Amino acid sequence: MSEVLCERLVKIYKTGDIEVVALRDLDLRVDKGELRVIVGPSGSGKTTLLNLIGGIDQPSAGRVVVDGIEVSKLARRQLVEYRRKKVGFVFQFFNLIPTLTALENVELPMALVGVPKERRRKRAIELLKLVGLEARMHHRPDQLSGGEQQRVAIASALANDPPLILADEPTGELDTVTGKQIAELFRRLRDELGKTIIIVTHDVSIAMIADRISRIRDGKIIATITPAELEVAEVVPKEGYEIVKMLEERREQLKREIAKLEEEFRLKKISADEFVDRYSKLKTKLEEVEEEISKYSI
Numbered sequence: 183m184s185e186v187l188c189e190r191l192v193k194i195y196k197t198g199d200i201e202v203v204a205l206r207d208l209d210l211r212v213d214k215g216e217l218r219v220i221v222g223p224s225g226s227g228k229t230t231l232l233n234l235i236g237g238i239d240q241p242s243a244g245r246v247v248v249d250g251i252e253v254s255k256l257a258r259r260q261l262v263e264y265r266r267k268k269v270g271f272v273f274q275f276f277n278l279i280p281t282l283t284a285l286e287n288v289e290l291p292m293a294l295v296g297v298p299k300e301r302r303r304k305r306a307i308e309l310l311k312l313v314g315l316e317a318r319m320h321h322r323p324d325q326l327s328g329g330e331q332q333r334v335a336i337a338s339a340l341a342n343d344p345p346l347i348l349a350d351e352p353t354g355e356l357d358t359v360t361g362k363q364i365a366e367l368f369r370r371l372r373d374e375l376g377k378t379i380i381i382v383t384h385d386v387s388i389a390m391i392a393d394r395i396s397r398i399r400d401g402k403i404i405a406t407i408t409p410a411e412l413e414v415a416e417v418v419p420k421e422g423y424e425i426v427k428m429l430e431e432r433r434e435q436l437k438r439e440i441a442k443l444e445e446e447f448r449l450k451k452i453s454a455d456e457f458v459d460r461y462s463k464l465k466t467k468l469e470e471v472e473e474e475i476s477k478y479s480i
């Protein structure tokens with residue numbers, strides 16, 4: 183279990199004369215044993231954030247602290263050590279070695295840190311059992327389905343028993359049903375193995391098993407909510423949930439009142455002063471209602 187702390191993280195990419203600010207003063211805290219989902223538009227800095235937490239890249243400013251280790255200050259050698267022992271990565275495109283079997287793919291990270299053959303084979307088999315793939319352990323990636331490949335990739339991420347799992351769109355290439363199985367697997371990694379997990383995803387079935395969901399925009403976390411709040415937001419517009427229905431009715435009513443007021447003014451039934459006064463009040467109310475409605479749309 184790991185605790186992850188990001189403080190005022192800034193990441194600026196420089197390509198020739200062009201600078202891209204990918205993260206701007208981003209703050210994030212993920213508790214030990216928490217499953218946190220990160221959502222946000224393309225280019226908002228999600229992958230950049232995972233790379234900084236995982237020690238794949240270094241921030242331009244700010245700090246990343248994982249279990250008291252200031253990752254953003256580690257030297258290259260220590261970073262390699264940190265990545266191998268503390269972090270398990272899961273990517274969208276499975277990241278398996280095509281010429282190796284499932285078993286060998288899971289053994290590989292252990293081989294890299296010098297675990298003896300016998301022990302790593304035993305553990306790889308256990309891990310493949312955990313993800314439900316013991317019957318497929320001698321298959322190569324191209325002989326496995328997408329969901330099976332991702333399960334091998336997850337087993338491989340768990341090989342050195344890292345307390346922290348980082349996943350970037352792990353179900354991006356999978357159909358909904360398979361995506362649900364992978365979500366279920368992540369849930370078990372948290373509940374049964376006590377892993378701290380951070381997942382970048384657009385997948386609602388993963389978001390629903392999260393402890394909290396953080397929304398990132400333009401390199402900053404702009405909101406953190408619970409799955410229950412997301413459910414309200416996701417389900418409401420479709421299912422016609424009471425609150426949004428009421429708000430939408432209220433919005434339509436206000437729009438009608440504004441139209442009526444404009445008509446009265448046009449027909450000179452009311453003075454300009456009265457019009458401006460009543461118009462600005464109605465507009466303010468309308469904005470409030472629209473603001474409220476927008477809270478329910480994700």
Ligand SMILES: Nc1ncnc2c1ncn2[C@@H]1O[C@H](COP(=O)(O)OP(=O)(O)OP(=O)(O)O)[C@@H](O)[C@H]1O
Pocket residue numbers: 195196197202203204222223224225226227228229230231
């Ligand atoms: N190596 C790089 N060099 C220059 N700019 C980069 C680099 N990596 C990312 N960027 C830029 O930084 C910004 C954030 O990119 P990032 O990959 O973190 O976004 P993302 O939220 O993961 O997007 P997506 O949902 O499309 O994967 C983008 O504007 C991107 O173009």
Ligand SMILES: [Mg+2]
Pocket residue numbers: 228229230350
């Ligand atoms: Mg990305």
